[in-house]
Amino acid sequence: MAVPALALDQPAVREARLDNGLKILIQEVHTAPLVSVWCWYRVGSGDERPGHTGVSHWVEHMNFKGTTNIPRDEMKGIVERFGGAWNGYTWIDQTTYLETAGSDALDTLLFIEAERMAHGLYEPEECESERTVIISELQGGENDPDQLLDTEVTATAFRAHPYRHPTIGWIEDLRSMTRDDLYGYYRRYYVPDNATLVVVGDVDREDVLRRAEAHFGRIPAGSPPVRRRAVEPNQIGERRVLIEREGTTGYVKFAWHAPAATDPDFFPMLVLDAALTGAKGTNIWSSFRGAPPQRKARLYTALVERGLASSISGSLVATAEPFIYSISLTAMEGTALSSLEAAALDAIERVRERGLSDEEVARARRQLKARLVFETDSVTNIAHQLGYFDTVVGNGFVHGMRPAVDAVTTQQVNDVATRRLAREKRTTGWFQPLERRA
Amino acid sequence: MTTTVTRGLSPARQVLANGAIVLVQETAFSPAVTISASFRAGSLYEPDDLTGLAWLLARVIDRGTATRSADSIAEALDDRGVALKVSTNRHALTASCTCLAEDFPEMLALLSDIVREPVFPQDQLEKRRAETVSLIRQDQDNPAVRASEALQSLLYGPAHPYGRPAKGHIETIEHVTREDLVTFHARRFAPGSFTLVVVGDVSAARAMDQVTAAFDSWKAASASDRAVPPIAAATSRRETRIAMTGKSQTDVAYGFTTITRLDPRFYAYWMMNNILGQFGLGGRLAENIRERQGMAYYAFSAFDPSLGPGPLVIRAGVDPRNVDRAVAAIDAEVGALGREGPTDRELAETRQFLIGSVPRMLETNQGIATFLHTAEFFGLGLDFDRRLPSLLHAVTMDEVRAAAADVLDPERASLAIAGPPASARSESETPFGAARSDAG
Numbered sequence: 025m026a027v028p029a030l031a032l033d034q035p036a037v038r039e040a041r042l043d044n045g046l047k048i049l050i051q052e053v054h055t056a057p058l059v060s061v062w063c064w065y066r067v068g069s070g071d072e073r074p075g076h077t078g079v080s081h082w083v084e085h086m087n088f089k090g091t092t093n094i095p096r097d098e099m100k101g102i103v104e105r106f107g108g109a110w111n112g113y114t115w116i117d118q119t120t121y122l123e124t125a126g127s128d129a130l131d132t133l134l135f136i137e138a139e140r141m142a143h144g145l146y147e148p149e150e151c152e153s154e155r156t157v158i159i160s161e162l163q164g165g166e167n168d169p170d171q172l173l174d175t176e177v178t179a180t181a182f183r184a185h186p187y188r189h190p191t192i193g194w195i196e197d198l199r200s201m202t203r204d205d206l207y208g209y210y211r212r213y214y215v216p217d218n219a220t221l222v223v224v225g226d227v228d229r230e231d232v233l234r235r236a237e238a239h240f241g242r243i244p245a246g247s248p249p250v251r252r253r254a255v256e257p258n259q260i261g262e263r264r265v266l267i268e269r270e271g272t273t274g275y276v277k278f279a280w281h282a283p284a285a286t287d288p289d290f291f292p293m294l295v296l297d298a299a300l301t302g303a304k305g306t307n308i309w310s311s312f313r314g315a316p317p318q319r320k321a322r323l324y325t326a327l328v329e330r331g332l333a334s335s336i337s338g339s340l341v342a343t344a345e346p347f348i349y350s351i352s353l354t355a356m357e358g359t360a361l362s363s364l365e366a367a368a369l370d371a372i373e374r375v376r377e378r379g380l381s382d383e384e385v386a387r388a389r390r391q392l393k394a395r396l397v398f399e400t401d402s403v404t405n406i407a408h409q410l411g412y413f414d415t416v417v418g419n420g421f422v423h424g425m426r427p428a429v430d431a432v433t434t435q436q437v438n439d440v441a442t443r444r445l446a447r448e449k450r451t452t453g454w455f456q457p458l459e460r461r462a
Numbered sequence: 463m464t465t466t467v468t469r470g471l472s473p474a475r476q477v478l479a480n481g482a483i484v485l486v487q488e489t490a491f492s493p494a495v496t497i498s499a500s501f502r503a504g505s506l507y508e509p510d511d512l513t514g515l516a517w518l519l520a521r522v523i524d525r526g527t528a529t530r531s532a533d534s535i536a537e538a539l540d541d542r543g544v545a546l547k548v549s550t551n552r553h554a555l556t557a558s559c560t561c562l563a564e565d566f567p568e569m570l571a572l573l574s575d576i577v578r579e580p581v582f583p584q585d586q587l588e589k590r591r592a593e594t595v596s597l598i599r600q601d602q603d604n605p606a607v608r609a610s611e612a613l614q615s616l617l618y619g620p621a622h623p624y625g626r627p628a629k630g631h632i633e634t635i636e637h638v639t640r641e642d643l644v645t646f647h648a649r650r651f652a653p654g655s656f657t658l659v660v661v662g663d664v665s666a667a668r669a670m671d672q673v674t675a676a677f678d679s680w681k682a683a684s685a686s687d688r689a690v691p692p693i694a695a696a697t698s699r700r701e702t703r704i705a706m707t708g709k710s711q712t713d714v715a716y717g718f719t720t721i722t723r724l725d726p727r728f729y730a731y732w733m734m735n736n737i738l739g740q741f742g743l744g745g746r747l748a749e750n751i752r753e754r755q756g757m758a759y760y761a762f763s764a765f766d767p768s769l770g771p772g773p774l775v776i777r778a779g780v781d782p783r784n785v786d787r788a789v790a791a792i793d794a795e796v797g798a799l800g801r802e803g804p805t806d807r808e809l810a811e812t813r814q815f816l817i818g819s820v821p822r823m824l825e826t827n828q829g830i831a832t833f834l835h836t837a838e839f840f841g842l843g844l845d846f847d848r849r850l851p852s853l854l855h856a857v858t859m860d861e862v863r864a865a866a867a868d869v870l871d872p873e874r875a876s877l878a879i880a881g882p883p884a885s886a887r888s889e890s891e892t893p894f895g896a897a898r899s900d901a902g
Contacts, residue, residue, distance in 0.1 A: 107818015
């Protein structure tokens, strides 16, 4: 009788490190003939300096454009040959590349990731062509008023910390950066001692290790820059931002400074968010895509059920340093943003003053624990969670999440609500739609 | 629990005495279960003057039953961390959720109650109606949605069920009464139009018993089916432009009507579309528009056949100043593949990719549930996942060439373009950007 694969089972994860510093995490899951390979780098837009915003993400794009041993034309189709899907993403603390394919692709996938780490080409004409692709990506984002507001609110919430600028970068930086800026950044950060390779699926652990050694072992260690980020000064007064633009729908967004993943406030805050807006879980690759269970959540009952908002959502993500906790509201047709904001703050203040009930906190904990199961429902998602938390927070964290959620008390949740959701810590943004010109 | 899907699916299938179809697939991946209930109650069956009725019904059906208030349903779901999703398409309404295995009996009972005994409380109808109006207003501000909906309307005509927007129009949504919901439910929700799929950490035999107990007593007469009204394929090029000042990027939607899912040419069309706008980053389209010309973050095509002739839709988001260049590039790729067909290498690569993709389609419980619903809906058989490779193997170059020649003619393309006028975007506008972003 086969033992069912437990989605995130610490003893099931084999951890190793090559001499050049590359960390490797392997979990065997034999329920389907698939393997998911992710290569994670500890670099993201939070590591960028002024004038070079967006460089991490642009570098990510360039790393799909061919290597010494995989010419660009062969890059296309190399994963598809195994029925595979591939992608990558960049965010504030991390950049990652993934492939999920038939398990017979394992060796090829490791070869691709080793090539990506050491042998990117960065042809000048490819860099130029990608510049306009990324500007197009940025412009597509601008078409969405909620995303526009998100960028402005985030930039307003931070004075000093590099989490303030959007991962895609500011457009003037995208226009002015050069091929050498990209290549230099790539060479500094894409070294084995700044990376974690994650392999999950229908594989043999020792076989993965041997192959990883063969593909990555000869890549020399680098000296990845030590992460030194400005410390955000304490916010002492509410900040506001108003966007007035052509549109049909109004949006309100609140942001407060959030605890980093390792802060003792993190799990109480995660439970607080679940009680306010419904539990999303912690997998930013998959969990944030559908609506969470939220019909009993405080802000849903206060705003959606009362006809003031057509939707509400909250976002608390595990990050290396304190990012923001945001609550986003879409105004119901005909609702003034001032009324929506007032009703939302009224509901939040009630939580801060009178606290959540034990029943609400218990429900939030149950929701989160269920989401921790749902968000590891595939080899791809298990690999994401292993790599994400190892890269962003540190090894072992991911396995402690369930007990950490279990241990959160009502008092802790009410305490973080009082301390962290204070008015002087808040940034409030409005998107006020204007009539479209004929 | 030892079942795995390493060697393909092995679903248990049963037709209950009342005609309801039940499919159960055991999986051992994690202690969770996906339940998915589907009815032939999509937008095709709406009265012509109540466009959006099925969409609105999907938002109200889970807000109160004969024995459960909206609040008690909310509590049952939220207490277990379950997000119930009720969605509609042209033909079907599907209510699905994923729950912990230990919660399966309660969630099954809840789902049964919701689909069989909804009461559509008036206050809930009003709330969900107002939300839907707000969503339609949001869509009106979204160039991608505007272009896509305008294209559907061009391809099928504004009154055809495939040409109407799923959410309806504000005017039609405002006219839906509680009586309309009750009538639509009574006509379309019956065991004879019902398929339930259960996938996950359950015993198939026990789950089958539980499902039978939950649905066996249900008696309701099925309404007659409705054929998809005929369509007239385009004989000339058609184009519509929607001006949206204040936006940064223009969305192009370009397409054709094609064939039905049950047409024997389906697999050739599937491969043709993969070559045109799917393979890799987005087939030939992305290779040209994104990779060679650096014009767009996304350029792809989607082929969506159903019981009626579905569309093949090409989409790209471009700088307003590059619209004509992008359309010229689409015309060039469409024309070339239509005239010359694919290369041998393209055909081989696409075939290998699609065959190799089957295990990935079945990676999650939700993926398996979707696959089983599709197989059941179109009568493809319980072993469809295992037959699919040979069906793809059998497709010849001539068949793919013929598929391309049948459809891909720029002279018969329909285009909808939504975005700012080319001169409206000033270079000095404040920049904003995406947070997380995927490469592909």
